[in-house]
Amino acid sequence: MSHLLAIESSCDETSLAVLEEGQLKALTISSQIEFHRPYGGVVPELASRHHLEVIHPLLEETLEKAGIGLSDISEIAVTKGPGLSGSLLVGVAVAKMLGALLDVPVLGVNHMEGHLYSVRLEHDVPCPFMCLVCSGGHTQIVHVVEEGQHVILGETRDDAAGEAFDKVAKMVGLPYPGGPVIDKMAKAGGDKEAVDFPRPMLNKGYEFSFSGLKTAVRREWLEREQNPDALPDIIASFQEAVVDVLVQKLVRAGRKNGVSRLCVVGGVACNSRLREKLQERAAVDGFELYFPKPLFCTDNAAMIGRAAWDLRKHLLAEAGPALDVEVSLDMMRVNG
Ligand code: KG4
Ligand code: ZN
Numbered sequence: 135m136s137h138l139l140a141i142e143s144s145c146d147e148t149s150l151a152v153l154e155e156g157q158l159k160a161l162t163i164s165s166q167i168e169f170h171r172p173y174g175g176v177v178p179e180l181a182s183r184h185h186l187e188v189i190h191p192l193l194e195e196t197l198e199k200a201g202i203g204l205s206d207i208s209e210i211a212v213t214k215g216p217g218l219s220g221s222l223l224v225g226v227a228v229a230k231m232l233g234a235l236l237d238v239p240v241l242g243v244n245h246m247e248g249h250l251y252s253v254r255l256e257h258d259v260p261c262p263f264m265c266l267v268c269s270g271g272h273t274q275i276v277h278v279v280e281e282g283q284h285v286i287l288g289e290t291r292d293d294a295a296g297e298a299f300d301k302v303a304k305m306v307g308l309p310y311p312g313g314p315v316i317d318k319m320a321k322a323g324g325d326k327e328a329v330d331f332p333r334p335m336l337n338k339g340y341e342f343s344f345s346g347l348k349t350a351v352r353r354e355w356l357e358r359e360q361n362p363d364a365l366p367d368i369i370a371s372f373q374e375a376v377v378d379v380l381v382q383k384l385v386r387a388g389r390k391n392g393v394s395r396l397c398v399v400g401g402v403a404c405n406s407r408l409r410e411k412l413q414e415r416a417a418v419d420g421f422e423l424y425f426p427k428p429l430f431c432t433d434n435a436a437m438i439g440r441a442a443w444d445l446r447k448h449l450l451a452e453a454g455p456a457l458d459v460e461v462s463l464d465m466m467r468v469n470g
Contacts (some may be wrong), residue, residue, distance in 0.1 A: 137202055139232070139438030143185045143225035144217025144245045145270070147174045150192050152200035152207075153437035156443035160199035161429075161436045163186045168309065174310050175300070175329035181435055182220030189228055207236055211442030211449075214242035214269070215463030222459040230457060241449040243438045243455045246272060249399040250284065252426045253445045259395055259424050262277045264388040266380060269400035270296035270311070273380075275340045275387045282448045287387055288340025295376055296402045298344035302351050302372055307366055316369050317405050326407075329354055330377040333382075340383055347375055377408045379460025385415055397424045403431040 135156060142149040152159045166184045170176045185343040197203060211242055212229035214221060226242075233240035249267050253259055261281060267274045271295045277285040293301065295314055303312020308319070320326065334343045351372050359362040370413050380402075388396050396416060402408065403425050416423035430437060 137200070138211055138439050138442060139196075139207045140243075140435040140442060141189075141210070141225045142214040142245070142248070142433055142434075142435040142438045143189065143221050144213045145221060145433060146170055146181050146183045146184075146217070148188050148224075149433065149435035150196040151439045152196060152202065153324060153436070153439040153443060156254075156322050156440065158436050158439070159201075160196050161434060162196045162199065163429075163434055164192055168386075169230055170413045171310050174304050174452070176218070178218045178220055181218055182224055185224035186220055189224060193228075194273065204236060207232070207238060209239055210236075210242065211241045211243050211438050211440070212457075213245045213248065214244065214457060215370040217458035217461065219459055219461045220392035221459065226457065226459050231319060233245035236318065239450060239453045241442045241443050241446075241453050242460075243435075243445075243449065244463055245438075246274070246282070246435040246463075247445065248441045250276060250278065251310050251431045251441040252399050252434075252445065253397045253424045255426060255436055255440050257424045261460045262393050263395040263397050263424075264384065264391065264393045265397040265399060266384045267400050268295050268299065268380065268398060268402035269433040270294060270313075272400070273342045273344075273402075274465055277387070277391055281444050287391075288383070290342040290344065291395060292343050292345040293348065295342070295344060295380060296400070298348055298376060299373075299402070301348055302369075305348075305352055306355055306360075306369070310403075313405065315404060317407065318372055319366055320373045321406060321416050322366065324366035324368075324373075326374040328369035328404050331371055333375050333378050335470075336379055338384055340387055342379065342383070344376065347372070358405045358420075373405070373407055377411050380408060380413055381411050383414070385419060388421055389419070394420070395422045395424065398424055399431060401432045408462075414454070 299313040
């Protein structure tokens with residue numbers, strides 16, 4: 135029986151998982167959000183220190199949950215990039231040390247490809263599928279033609295969608311990370327039609343740009359004299375504008391490329407309005423639609439293990455002692 139140990143430490147979550155033949159057996163996640171909240175964003179030095187502190191206890195906990203010992207591990211998968219260098223380094227160093235100790239291959243996984251295949255932890259989604267990868271650092275529409283052939287149709291020119299949520303929240307005095315807070319506030323009673331914010335590049339190509347929208351929100355907030363009573367409406371209208379753009383582009387990408395399966399992954403895929411609106415559109419337009427559950431949307435090692443399983447033949451060919459952190463790694467194996 136093959137047991138794969140997966141490690142994720144690219145940003146502010148330390149996470150380990152064990153998968154057996156591509157199926158998740160155990161997952162642990164230690165989130166650092168509380169430590170970074172006072173600073174309104176992730177502080178890289180703090181992040182790497184916390185990864186170092188928790189990774190070994192998490193390893194023991196994960197193996198125990200999976201009911202296996204170190205000697206049962208037959209492969210290791212680790213996020214090699216993109217991400218924060220000091221944070222990535224902790225995961226990669228531990229993976230290489232364990233790989234040498236156990237004499238098993240260490241597969242370096244692209245974090246974005248982890249998100250891409252996260253949907254397969256619960257759903258049997260065959261290729262081709264059209265995937266909106268929507269996290270704190272990236273917004274991309276990726277045509278997954280087959281395992282290992284990922285065509286990026288478009289990405290963001292400036293802020294990622296999650297980044298826009300986080301920055302807007304900070305601007306109006308809401309805590310970090312902004313996405314879940316905005317989602318909750320909008321749901322609790324904001325009027326999404328109160329402000330007609332711009333929908334940037336709605337009907338143009340597959341690229342995104344959210345910085346102009348962010349500026350429009352700032353202007354509205356200042357015009358309303360930063361009145362807290364106006365906040366839920368502004369927030370709900372901002373969210374609606376982001377969601378409209380994401381939905382429109384993903385649906386168009388599916389239609390124009392003749393792909394009937396749509397997926398949304400990454401932290402922003404937790405957004406309840408995005409889920410609701412896409413479900414409505416998919417039902418009307420006849421698409422199959424898949425979201426991972428929220429636990430698998432935000433950063434976790436299960437998705438790294440699943441991507442390693444799905445891309446195994448490519449990753450095994452690349453495995454070796456040269457494995458290193460790649461801070462600005464692009465999505466691999468792109469043929470556009
Ligand atoms: O994928 P992820 O955990 O980390 C990265 O790889 O970046 O995504 C984190 C991002 C943050 O920007 C956070 O605000 C956003 O996902 N996010 C949300 C929601 N939950 C998390 N954005 C909108 N609505 C949510 N419910
Ligand atoms: Zn991520």
